[in-house]
Structure formats: C-alpha cells, structure tokens
Amino acid sequence: MTNSTIDRILDAAEVEFAAHGFVETSLRTITTKAKVNLAAVNYHFGSKKGLIQAVTDRFLGPLTQHLQNQLSAYEKQPSLDSQNQQELQALFTLLAHSCQHVAQKNHHSLAVFARLINMAYSQSQGHLRKHLTHQYGASFLYFMKLLRQYMPAMTNEQFFWRFHYLLGTLVFALSSSEALLAICEREYDESRRIDQIMSDLVLVLASAAQAPMIGDQSS
Amino acid sequence: MTNSTIDRILDAAEVEFAAHGFVETSLRTITTKAKVNLAAVNYHFGSKKGLIQAVTDRFLGPLTQHLQNQLSAYEKQPSLDSQNQQELQALFTLLAHSCQHVAQKNHHSLAVFARLINMAYSQSQGHLRKHLTHQYGASFLYFMKLLRQYMPAMTNEQFFWRFHYLLGTLVFALSSSEALLAICEREYDESRRIDQIMSDLVLVLASAAQAPMIGDQSS
DNA sequence: TATTGTTTTAAACATACGTTTAAAACTAAC
DNA sequence: GTTAGTTTTAAACGTATGTTTAAAACAATA
Numbered sequence: 306m307t308n309s310t311i312d313r314i315l316d317a318a319e320v321e322f323a324a325h326g327f328v329e330t331s332l333r334t335i336t337t338k339a340k341v342n343l344a345a346v347n348y349h350f351g352s353k354k355g356l357i358q359a360v361t362d363r364f365l366g367p368l369t370q371h372l373q374n375q376l377s378a379y380e381k382q383p384s385l386d387s388q389n390q391q392e393l394q395a396l397f398t399l400l401a402h403s404c405q406h407v408a409q410k411n412h413h414s415l416a417v418f419a420r421l422i423n424m425a426y427s428q429s430q431g432h433l434r435k436h437l438t439h440q441y442g443a444s445f446l447y448f449m450k451l452l453r454q455y456m457p458a459m460t461n462e463q464f465f466w467r468f469h470y471l472l473g474t475l476v477f478a479l480s481s482s483e484a485l486l487a488i489c490e491r492e493y494d495e496s497r498r499i500d501q502i503m504s505d506l507v508l509v510l511a512s513a514a515q516a517p518m519i520g521d522q523s524s
Numbered sequence: 525m526t527n528s529t530i531d532r533i534l535d536a537a538e539v540e541f542a543a544h545g546f547v548e549t550s551l552r553t554i555t556t557k558a559k560v561n562l563a564a565v566n567y568h569f570g571s572k573k574g575l576i577q578a579v580t581d582r583f584l585g586p587l588t589q590h591l592q593n594q595l596s597a598y599e600k601q602p603s604l605d606s607q608n609q610q611e612l613q614a615l616f617t618l619l620a621h622s623c624q625h626v627a628q629k630n631h632h633s634l635a636v637f638a639r640l641i642n643m644a645y646s647q648s649q650g651h652l653r654k655h656l657t658h659q660y661g662a663s664f665l666y667f668m669k670l671l672r673q674y675m676p677a678m679t680n681e682q683f684f685w686r687f688h689y690l691l692g693t694l695v696f697a698l699s700s701s702e703a704l705l706a707i708c709e710r711e712y713d714e715s716r717r718i719d720q721i722m723s724d725l726v727l728v729l730a731s732a733a734q735a736p737m738i739g740d741q742s743s
Numbered sequence: 744t745a746t747t748g749t750t751t752t753a754a755a756c757a758t759a760c761g762t763t764t765a766a767a768a769c770t771a772a773c
Numbered sequence: 774g775t776t777a778g779t780t781t782t783a784a785a786c787g788t789a790t791g792t793t794t795a796a797a798a799c800a801a802t803a
Contacts, residue, residue, distance in 0.1 A: 310750080328547050331790065342752055347792060349750095423642075466697075466721060470728050473696025477642075478689050501738075502685065509689050509735045516731030519723055529780080550760060561782055566762060568780095744803100751798065759790075768781065773774100 311349050313339040318360050323420040327357055327433075358436050361425060364407050364418055365437070369444035372403040376451060389455040393511040396451055401503040404479075419479030456514050463518060471510050478506055530568050532558040537579050542635035546576055546643070577655055580640050583626045583633045584656075588663040591622040595670060608674040612730040615670055620722040623698075638698030641691075675733055682737060690729050697725055 317339035321330040332353060336343045350356040379399060408415040425433050438445075449468060456464055479502075536558035540549040551572060555562045569575040598618060627633040643652060657664075668687060675683055 326547070328545075332792090333790080342750095343791095344753090344793080345751070353791065463724065466724060467728065469700065470693050470697050470725065473700070474689050474693040474732070477692025477696050478685075481688065481692070504738055505682070505685060506689065508738065509686065509732045512735030513693070513728045513732035516727045519720075519727065551762090552760080561780095562761090563763080563783090564781070572761065747800100747802080749798105749800075752796085754794085754796100756793070757791095760788085761786105762788100763786070764784085766782085766784100768779100770779075771777090773776080 310339075310341050310345055313341055314346060314349065314356070315360055315363055318356055319363075319417060319421070322357070322360060322424065323417040326424050332356075354432050357433060361421060361433065361437065362440070364411055364421075365441055367410065368403055368407045368418075369441050371406055372400060373444055373447065375399045375403060376447060380451065389457075389515060390511055392455040393452070393514050394507050396448070396455070397507040397510045400448065400475075401507060405500070405503070415479055419476055423476050423480045452514070459518055467514060467516075471513055474510060474513065475506065478502065529558075529560050529564055532560055533565060533568065533575070534579055534582060536560075537575055538582075538633060538636055541576070541579060542633075542639065545639060551575075573651060576652070579636065580656075581659070583637060584640075584660055587622055587626045587637070588660050590625055591619060592663055592666065594618045594622060595666060599670065608676075609730055609734060611674040612671070612733050613726055615667075615674070616726040616729045619667065619694075620726055624719060624722065634698050638695050641695050642699050671733070678737055686733060686735075690732055693729060693732065694725065697721065 314335060318330070318335045321335055321338065324330075332346050333343060335356075336345060346353065346356055350359055376396075376399060379395065404415055404418065408418055425437060452468065453464055456467065459467065533554065537549070537554045540554055540557065543549075551565050552562055554575075555564060565572065565575055569578055595615075595618060598614065623634055623637065627637075640652070640656070671687065672683055675686065678686065
C-alpha cells in the first residue's frame with residue numbers, strides 16, 4: 306500500500322509547488338509527474354486548495370510537533386547563568402534541527418520545505434494563510450514567546466518586526482540555498498553543506514536578534 | 525500629456541503586481557483599473573513580460589542610479605576613524621534611503637522591488653533573472669564590494685553566504701511588510717510606517733553582518 | 744458468483760487568460 | 774480638407790486551467 310495514489314500526488318505536488326509556486330503549477334503537471342489521472346486530485350483532495358493545504362500539513366504537522374517537544378524539553382531545563390546570545394542560539398538551533406529532522410524523514414530537501422513556506426508567506430494565498438494560522442498558530446506563538454524572553458530590550462511592536470526579519474532571513478536563506486550552492490560551486494568549496502549553512506545562520510540570527518534599537522548605544 | 529495611457533498602465537500594474545504578484549495579476553485587472561483598453565498593454569509593451577520589465581525598470585533604474593551616486597560620494601569621503609558597525613550602518617542606510625527616495629511617490633514600489641528579487645532568486649524565472657543581472661548586475665557588485673571592506677573577518681565564501689542572508693532579510697521584510705502591517709494594525713500602533721521599519725532593518729543588518737563566525741568567541 | 748462500495752479513467756465543460764485582428768477614432772502636417 | 778501615421782476600441786481567437794461527469798475497472802464481502 307506504499308506509494309498509493311494520494312502519496313504520489315503529494316510527492317509530486319511538493320516538488321512542483323516548491324519549484325514553481327502554487328499558482329504556476331497546474332494539476333495536469335502534478336498528475337502527469339505522479340503518473341495519476343487528472344481527476345484524482347479533485348477526488349482525493351476536493352480541490353487544488355485542498356491539495357495545497359494537504360501538502361503543507363504533511364510536513365508542517367510533524368515539524369511543529371517535533372519543535373514543540375524540543376522546546377518544552379528545553380524549557381524544563383533551566384540554565385539561568387547563560388547569556389541571551391547563547392539562549393537565542395540554542396532556540397534557533399532547535400528550530401534548525403527540527404527542520405532538518407522532518408526533511409530527512411520525508412526524504413526531501415530542506416530547500417523544498419523552505420520554498421513552500423516562502424510561497425505560503427509571500428504569495429497571497431488567503432485561504433492558506435488562514436489555514437496555517439489556525440492550525441499552527443499556537444506553536445508559532447510558543448516559539449515566539451520563548452524568543453521574547455531573550456530579547457527583552459524592546460517593545461512588543463519592535464519584537465514583532467524583529468521576529469519577522471529573522472524569519473525572513475531563515476526562509477530566504479534556505480529557499481535559495483540550493484541555487485546559491487550551485488552558483489558558488491565553482492568559486493568556493495564544494496563540500497560546504499546544508500548543516501554548515503544552518504550553523505552559521507544560527508549565529509547570524511542570534512546576533513540580528515540582539516541588534517541595538519534605534520537611539521540605543523549599547524551593543 | 526501627463527497620465528497618458530502608458531503611465532496609467534504602469535501605475536495600475538505597479539499597484540496590482542505589488543498586491544497580488546505577477547502571475548496572479550491579469551492584464552484585464554490592470555487595464556480595468558487603469559481605465560484603458562485591454563489591447564493597450566500589448567500595443568505599448570508588446571506582451572505581459574514587457575510590461576513586467578517596464579514596471580521594474582521604472583524604479584530599478586532610478587534606484588541603482590541614485591544608489592551609485594550615493595555610494596561613490598560616500599567612498600570619496602573617507603572616515604578612517606569610525607568602526608565597522610558604523611560603516612555598515614551607513615552603507616545600509618544609503619541603500620534604504622535610495623529605496624525610499626524612489627518609492628516616495630508610490631509606496632507599492634518597494635513591495636514590487638522586493639517581490640521581484642524574491643522571484644528572481646527563489647524561482648527559476650528565466651527572462652526576469654537574465655534581464656536583471658544584465659541590467660543591474662554592476663551596481664549590485666559595486667555595493668557588494670563596498671560591504672566587503674567592512675566585513676573583513678571572514679573568508680570570501682563566508683562573506684558570500686552572509687551577504688545573501690542579509691539580502692534575504694531585506695527582501696523578505698520588504699516583501700511581507702504590507703501583509704505584516706495589515707496584521708499588526710489591530711495589535712500595534714497603526715502609525716508605524718515604512719521608514720521606521722527601514723531604520724530598524726539597518727541596525728539588524730549591520731549586526732547580522734558582524735555576527736561571529738563558527739568557532740569564534742569574539743562578539 | 745453476485746453485489747456493493749470504492750477508485751480510476753477518458754471525456755467534456757466552463758471559465759479565464761494573453762494575444763491578435765481589423766475597424767474606428769484621433770492627431771498633426773500639408 | 775485631405776492625407777498619413779498613430780492610438781484606441783470592440784470583438785474574437787486559441788489555449789490552458791480547475792472542475793465535473795458518467796462509465797469503467799477494481800476490491801472486498803456475502
């Protein structure tokens with residue numbers, strides 16, 4: 306019962322959506338690559354919107370669940386002596402590891418997931434945004450709450466924007482990592498891999514999170 | 525002869541592209557909002573691709589020109605005593621001000637600009653990417669070269685990635701700034717505007733640029 | 744085997760899109 | 774006022790899309 310019609314559709318849709326976006330990917334392209342009849346999408350998922358939500362749910366579900374576990378475990382292990390920089394690095398590392406964990410399990414590249422999130426964020430898919438916030442808003446806010454602890458020197462509004470800058474950095478870096486790797490293959494070391502990128506990203510995010518506020522002179 | 529057909533099309537296209545993206549915006553929507561006949565787009569711009577390039581050129585041209593002037597003026601005014609953090613902030617501020625200078629007339633220009641780069645990066649949009657690199661690649665590299673001076677404590681490869689993280693932060697923040705503004709309208713101060721966002725972004729970018737490397741203990 | 748429910752299939756449907764066409768309207772020079 | 778060139782207009786074209794339909798194929802049960 307492996308590689309059923311539903312799974313083959315989801316697999317193909319995942320790749321195509323990540324590569325070309327939701328709107329520019331037709332159901333005919335997906336069903337052809339999945340070697341499945343065109344009507345199968347409407348039969349199993351109701352509509353294209355249903356398919357999009359199913360694709361996102363398949364990895365966002367495990368991702369948030371894994372992240373939730375990691376975060377709650379981290380929260381129960383207090384480390385009061387460490388500094389904000391280290392705490393922030395730890396939180397971002399947990400996020401990075403959760404992403405990699407889910408990507409590994411689904412046998413798909415991390416870039417695919419990142420591009421999906423990018424699409425969900427930047428493309429004006431109204432129904433998707435509502436679905437995501439309704440389904441995963443809690444986990445989202447939980448991560449935000451933990452981050453907030455270690456970014457105390459700013460107002461809620463400032464934190465709100467800072468948080469989205471950091472999210473943007475993460476999503477964009479992962480989305481274009483494959484393309485960028487291809488670009489610098491000939492100019493730089495080929496052996497640099499995703500986990501190295503993630504390690505460096507964590508440091509960047511932690512530093513960016515602690516950037517001074519306007520009118521603030523402390524570093 | 526102000527508000528000619530061409531200008532009305534460009535104005536409407538700019539707004540619609542920024543709001544709904546390039547693919548999701550139809551020529552019929554644009555021509556209706558511009559109060560212009562449908563065929564006018566093909567007559568004046570040849571095709572939808574031509575319109576997209578015209579829309580982007582209308583602000584990317586002035587933007588790069590303005591930025592080039594600012595950068596070369598900045599380069600001729602040496603300030604050897606200042607630190608990297610200040611120099612980086614200055615460079616990013618120049619970029620932000622150039623963006624704002626061009627976007628003064630229409631606030632949607634920035635969103636279009638960001639979306640364009642986002643697509644050129646994440647998607648394999650052939651004609652768009654080629655057009656941009658061919659037209660504005662030099663200015664791009666010039667800005668990169670100046671930045672490189674004040675990020676000395678890393679290899680070329682590390683700088684390459686750092687640069688793209690920063691670009692990702694900028695692009696993502698600008699791409700979703702409208703949506704995020706809409707989100708936080710009810711939770712935060714409505715009066716917070718783009719220029720405040722940009723000011724904070726500059727600080728974030730400068731700090732992120734100076735984040736420690738892996739294995740580095742200095743801040 | 745016969746029957747029931749589920750899944751797959753091929754075809755058609757309705758709609759929206761970018762583009763083209765050819766006539767009409769307009770502009771400016773002679 | 775006529776003419777030549779440019780712009781605008783309404784209509785149609787061809788294509789691609791998501792969706793629906795109804796028959797066929799399949800699976801499981803009695």
